Amino acid sequence: MSADQPVRNEWVKLEHGDALIAVDLQNDFMPGGALGVREGDTIVEGVNSVMELFSRGGLTVVLTQDWHVPEHYSFASAHEGRNPFDLYEASGLGPVLWPDHCVQGSEGSDFKKGLKTVFANAIIRKGYHKTIDSYSAFIENDKKTPTGLEGYLRSRGVERIFICGLALDYCVFFTAVDGIRLGFKVYVIVELTKPVGSPPESISIAMETMTDKGVHFIHADEIRPRS
Ligand code: VGL
Numbered sequence: 001m002s003a004d005q006p007v008r009n010e011w012v013k014l015e016h017g018d019a020l021i022a023v024d025l026q027n028d029f030m031p032g033g034a035l036g037v038r039e040g041d042t043i044v045e046g047v048n049s050v051m052e053l054f055s056r057g058g059l060t061v062v063l064t065q066d067w068h069v070p071e072h073y074s075f076a077s078a079h080e081g082r083n084p085f086d087l088y089e090a091s092g093l094g095p096v097l098w099p100d101h102c103v104q105g106s107e108g109s110d111f112k113k114g115l116k117t118v119f120a121n122a123i124i125r126k127g128y129h130k131t132i133d134s135y136s137a138f139i140e141n142d143k144k145t146p147t148g149l150e151g152y153l154r155s156r157g158v159e160r161i162f163i164c165g166l167a168l169d170y171c172v173f174f175t176a177v178d179g180i181r182l183g184f185k186v187y188v189i190v191e192l193t194k195p196v197g198s199p200p201e202s203i204s205i206a207m208e209t210m211t212d213k214g215v216h217f218i219h220a221d222e223i224r225p226r227s
C-alpha cells in the first residue's frame with residue numbers, strides 16, 4: 001500500500017443478524033431535485049451492489065422513504081415569511097426549514113430511477129405526521145413516535161445494521177445514532193452517503209457525534225459476503 005492511501009483497518013464479514021438500511025434515495029434528494037444533495041446520484045450504483053450482496057446472503061434489506069404530507073411543518077412554505085434553509089427550531093422540527101420535498105405520491109418522492117428496489121424486504125416511510133419531522137428511520141423527531149423499524153429488525157433477529165443513502169448529516173446521522181441507542185452495532189458505509197451541509201456545521205456535528213457514540217465507518221469493499 002502506498003503512503004498516500006488511507007489505512008484500512010477494518011473489514012467485516014456478513015453473517016446472520018445483519019441488515020442493510022438504504023436511506024431516502026428519492027428523486028428530490030438527487031441533484032436538480034427539490035432538496036438536491038450534491039453527488040447524491042453518484043452513490044446509487046454502489047448502493048445497488050451492496051443491496052445485492054446482502055440479498056444474496058439472505059440478509060435483510062430495508063429502504064426508507066421520506067414521505068411528507070403537503071404543507072408539512074418542516075417546509076419553509078408552511079411558515080409565513082420564511083425561506084428554505086432559514087434557521088428554525090421548534091419541537092420536532094429544525095435546525096433549518098426545508099424546501100417542499102418528498103410530498104407523498106409526487107415524482108420527487110419516488111425512488112431514483114435505476115435504484116434496484118427489488119432487493120428490499122421492506123420500505124419504511126417516515127415524516128407523514130404534519131407537525132413533526134422524522135430524520136431517523138427509527139423514531140420521529142419528537143423522540144416518542146416509533147416508525148416500526150426497530151420491531152421489524154428485532155423480530156428478524158437483526159443485531160448489526162449497515163447504513164447508506166441520503167443525507168449523511170440528517171437521516172443517515174439520526175438513524176445511526178438511534179441505532180446505537182437501541183443497542184444495534186452500527187456501520188455507516190462512508191462512500192455511499194452524501195451530506196446536505198445546511199447549516200454548514202451539520203456535517204462536522206454529525207461526524208463527531210457518530211464517532212463519539214461508537215458508530216463504525218467502513219467502505220463497501222471492506223464488507224465480505226456471507227459464506
Ligand atoms: C432529509 C432533510 C429533510 C434526509 C429529509 O433524508 O436526510 N433531510 N428531510
Ligand code: ZN
Pocket residue numbers: 066068074098101102127
Ligand atoms: Zn424531509
